[in-house]
Structure formats: structure tokens, C-alpha cells
Amino acid sequence: MHDVIRDMALRITSESPLFMVKARERLREFPGQQEWKANLERVSLMENDFEEIPSNMSPHCGILSTLLLQCNEHLQRIPECFFVHMHGLKVLNLSRTNIEVLPSSVSDLMNLRSLLLRWCENLERVPSLAKLLALQYLDLEVTSIEEVPEGMEMLENLSHLYLSSPPLKKFPTGILPRLRNLYKLKLSFGNEGLRETVEEAARLSDRLDTFEGHFSTLKDFNIYVKSTDGRGSKNYCLLLSTYGMGGFLITDLKVDKSVFLEGCKICEREEPIVLPEDVQCLDMYWVDDVASLNDVLPREQGLVNIGKFSHDLKVLSFGRCPNLKSLFSLRLLPALQNLEDLEVIECDSIEEIVAVEDEETEKELATNTIITLPRLKKLHFYNLREFKSFCSNNGVLVCNSLQEIEVRGCPKLKRLSLSLPLLDNGQPSPPPALKVIEIKKELWESLEWDQPNAKDVLNPYCKFVVL
Numbered sequence: 001m002h003d004v005i006r007d008m009a010l011r012i013t014s015e016s017p018l019f020m021v022k023a024r025e026r027l028r029e030f031p032g033q034q035e036w037k038a039n040l041e042r043v044s045l046m047e048n049d050f051e052e053i054p055s056n057m058s059p060h061c062g063i064l065s066t067l068l069l070q071c072n073e074h075l076q077r078i079p080e081c082f083f084v085h086m087h088g089l090k091v092l093n094l095s096r097t098n099i100e101v102l103p104s105s106v107s108d109l110m111n112l113r114s115l116l117l118r119w120c121e122n123l124e125r126v127p128s129l130a131k132l133l134a135l136q137y138l139d140l141e142v143t144s145i146e147e148v149p150e151g152m153e154m155l156e157n158l159s160h161l162y163l164s165s166p167p168l169k170k171f172p173t174g175i176l177p178r179l180r181n182l183y184k185l186k187l188s189f190g191n192e193g194l195r196e197t198v199e200e201a202a203r204l205s206d207r208l209d210t211f212e213g214h215f216s217t218l219k220d221f222n223i224y225v226k227s228t229d230g231r232g233s234k235n236y237c238l239l240l241s242t243y244g245m246g247g248f249l250i251t252d253l254k255v256d257k258s259v260f261l262e263g264c265k266i267c268e269r270e271e272p273i274v275l276p277e278d279v280q281c282l283d284m285y286w287v288d289d290v291a292s293l294n295d296v297l298p299r300e301q302g303l304v305n306i307g308k309f310s311h312d313l314k315v316l317s318f319g320r321c322p323n324l325k326s327l328f329s330l331r332l333l334p335a336l337q338n339l340e341d342l343e344v345i346e347c348d349s350i351e352e353i354v355a356v357e358d359e360e361t362e363k364e365l366a367t368n369t370i371i372t373l374p375r376l377k378k379l380h381f382y383n384l385r386e387f388k389s390f391c392s393n394n395g396v397l398v399c400n401s402l403q404e405i406e407v408r409g410c411p412k413l414k415r416l417s418l419s420l421p422l423l424d425n426g427q428p429s430p431p432p433a434l435k436v437i438e439i440k441k442e443l444w445e446s447l448e449w450d451q452p453n454a455k456d457v458l459n460p461y462c463k464f465v466v467l
Contacts, residue, residue: 186212202227230277255280281315326355383409390417
């Protein structure tokens with residue numbers, strides 16, 4: 001907001017008897033008792049420098065509906081009596097404060113609809129929520145609580161529950177099924193004591209709009225996927241990571257159904273990974289036991305079953321996977337017809353995208369095999385020092401929906417293997433949706449092309465980069 005407009009808004013609201021706005025003023029002292037008028041409806045004190053609220057402060061604000069105290073990162077203590085006379089409170093935001101305990105007087109805020117405690121990293125205890133029957137939105141993400149708050153099974157109106165908290169050790173069974181109006185759910189599973197909760201969360205998948213699950217073991221990840229019969233909620237994001245829990249929200253993602261694999265082993269012989277059959281985005285980062293996407297394909301009696309691999313995949317991304325040799329084989333091509341975005345970053349061993357697996361396929365390629373990805377829009381290749389071509393031998397790539405090509409740090413690239421659409425006179429033309437090709441000029445000049453004049457046709461779309 002422009003400073004002049006913001007100052008005017010603050011002045012107007014400060015003069016009103018219904019609002020108190022002292023946001024982002026870096027205040028060190030909490031507003032005194034005399035400033036908390038009985039007819040206050042909304043208070044915003046976010047982003048200040050309060051360390052504590054005076055121990056005897058108990059404002060008589062019976063119609064106060066909204067109290068915003070988030071991002072007071074020095075605030076450590078709130079007195080037990082502070083909320084005693086705020087029975088009308090509907091929204092309480094204490095996110096990103098330094099509190100360790102939430103006062104027990106919160107337990108009596110029976111009109112409360114939203115309780116936001118995200119990133120209160122030192123918060124260890126939340127009092128009973130049994131009386132907060134109106135509560136719809138509870139955010140306890142990235143806190144230090146080890147057990148779910150007492151009385152949570154009573155919150156039948158709860159629609160949003162964010163409880164992705166790494167220290168969480170205890171989540172009694174039977175709570176999730178009682179939350180009948182649950183719409184969005186985010187949980188972390190880093191402890192064996194939560195294994196039954198994994199199965200309960202999976203059984204909710206058909207009635208949840210959105211599920212975010214953060215798993216620290218392959219076993220729990222597979223239990224969840226198998227318990228959903230391979231298909232999750234309308235929107236889901238599953239993260240399997242040994243690096244700890246991520247902080248992103250599903251609203252940040254490109255598609256509705258995503259799987260992120262980070263710093264984990266997924267090709268264990270005893271228990272290989274099981275992926276959802278409707279996944280739309282698959283992102284692998286620092287997965288060092290994968291040589292190809294084929295390694296994670298579903299298998300039955302030792303044989304690959306492509307029919308059970310997602311045909312809805314739109315985004316495929318690999319980053320820093322040191323043993324990745326290729327992305328996929330020709331046999332997987334029928335499952336990738338909806339692919340829109342392909343990205344490979346800093347995978348030091350990869351030489352090609354499409355691999356030739358056997359002699360029979362190699363013979364077919366001798367007469368130019370056409371690799372069709374009809375919906376592919378973006379190709380991004382970054383820092384691939386062994387990358388030589390999209391497909392070895394004579395394979396050519398047809399993707400007339402292509403919009404962006406970005407190639408950086410690929411010194412050994414020889415062929416992009418693109419097959420351009422032809423005009424009526426037989427001359428190649430650029431893909432109709434193409435917007436830009438970002439590439440180093442020296443590399444562009446050295447590329448080999450399968451079609452005459454292809455480079456000249458694409459030259460106008462080049463944006464030459466330094467690195």
C-alpha cells in the first residue's frame with residue numbers, strides 16, 4: 001500500500017471508536033488499558049516489537065471480534081487473564097510470535113472461528129479446545145507441540161486443520177473421523193506413533209478438498225498411497241523428505257496433485273515407492289538411487305505395469321539427482337501425453353532425455369522414430385554437463401505446443417532433436433505457440449539440426465544469455 005494511502009487509512013480507523021490499528025509501527029510498549037475501549041470491534045497490532053503484555057492487563061472488550069498480533073517476533077508472554085473479557089472474539093492471530101504457552105483463558109472463547117498459531121516455533125502447549133465448538137480454522141503448523149490439543153475431537157465444525165509440526169508424537173486415533181466438516185488438512189508424519197493416523201488420513205481422502213502430507217519415511221508414504229487405493233483428494237501434495245518439513249502451501253503449486261521426493265531413497269528392493277495413479281506433478285530433488293523415471297514405475301510380479309502409472313502427469317522435474325542417466329524410455333511415452341513442463345537441473349550424469357533400452361528399439365530408430373509430446377509447453381535444462389541430446393540416434397521430438405526452451409550450462413549438447421511443423425511448401429516453421437529460446441549464443445551456433453533451415457526459422461525467438 002502506498003504510504004500516503006496507508007497513513008490516511010490508519011488515521012481514519014484510529015479516529016473511529018470501533019477500530020484500533022497500530023500495525024508495523026515498531027512499538028515496544030503494548031497499548032495501555034485505557035486504549036482498549038469497550039466498543040472496540042477490531043484490533044491490529046501486528047509487526048511491532050512487543051516483548052510481553054502487562055501481567056495484569058485484561059481488557060473489557062466484549063464485542064471485539066478480531067485481534068491480530070501476528071509477526072510480533074519478540075512477544076514471549078501473554079497473561080492468563082488477557083482474554084477473559086473477550087467472549088465475542090472470532091479471529092485470533094498469534095502467528096510468528098515467540099510465545100511458549102497459550103493462556104488457558106483461550107479455552108473459553110466459545111465464539112472463536114479462527115485460531116492461527118503458524119510458525120510459533122517455541123509454542124509447546126495449547127489449552128483445551130473442547131468448548132470452541134464454533135472453531136473452523138486451526139493452524140498449528142511449525143510449532144513445538146508434541147500432542148494434539150485436548151478436546152480436538154469436539155470440533156465438528158472445523159474445516160481447516162494445519163498440523164504439520166515436526167515434534168508431533170501423539171495423535172490419538174478416532175479424532176480425524178469425527179471432524180466431519182474437514183475440508184483442508186495438513187499433517188506431518190515423522191514418528192512411528194502416528195502410523196495409524198496415516199491410515200485415518202488416507203480414509204478421509206475421498207471427502208477432503210485438499211490434503212498436504214509430509215512424510216519422513218518411505219513406509220508411511222506408501223501406507224498412505226496404498227490406503228487411498230492410488231487416488232488421493234481432489235487436491236493433494238505429498239512430500240517425502242529427510243530434510244524436514246516444507247513450508248509451502250498447496251496454493252503455491254502449479255497443479256492440483258503433486259508429489260515431491262527430496263533426499264530420500266525410493267528404490268529399495270524390499271519396499272519400492274508407490275506413487276498415486278493420478279499424480280500430475282512429480283518432483284525429485286537429491287534422489288540418488290534413481291537412474292530413470294522407469295525405476296519408479298509400478299511393477300507386478302517383477303514386470304513393469306505402465307497402465308498403473310499416472311497418465312495425468314503434467315509437470316516432471318529432476319534436480320541434483322547424481323545418478324540420473326536418462327528421464328524415461330520409449331515404452332513410457334504413452335503415459336506422458338499430457339506432459340506440459342519438463343525441467344532438469346544439475347543432474348551431472350544425464351546424457352539424454354529419452355533412452356533406447358534394447359536392440360529392437362535401436363533398429364526402429366535407424367529410420368527416425370517420432371517422439372510426440374503434444375502438450376509440452378516448457379523445456380528447461382540447467383547445468384547438465386554430460387547432456388548431449390533429447391534422444392540418441394535418430395529420434396526426433398514433435399511438440400507443437402512448445403512455448404519456452406531454456407538451455408543453460410549444457411556444454412556438450414549437440415542436438416535438440418526438434419521436428420518443426422511444415423508449411424504447404426515443405427519448409428519448416430516454428431511451433432505456433434513458441435515465445436522464446438534462451439541459450440548461449442556459442443552453443444546455439446554449434447547445434448546440429450535434422451531439418452534444413454530449422455536454425456534460421458528459430459533464430460528470431462532466441463534470447464542469448466551469458467551463462
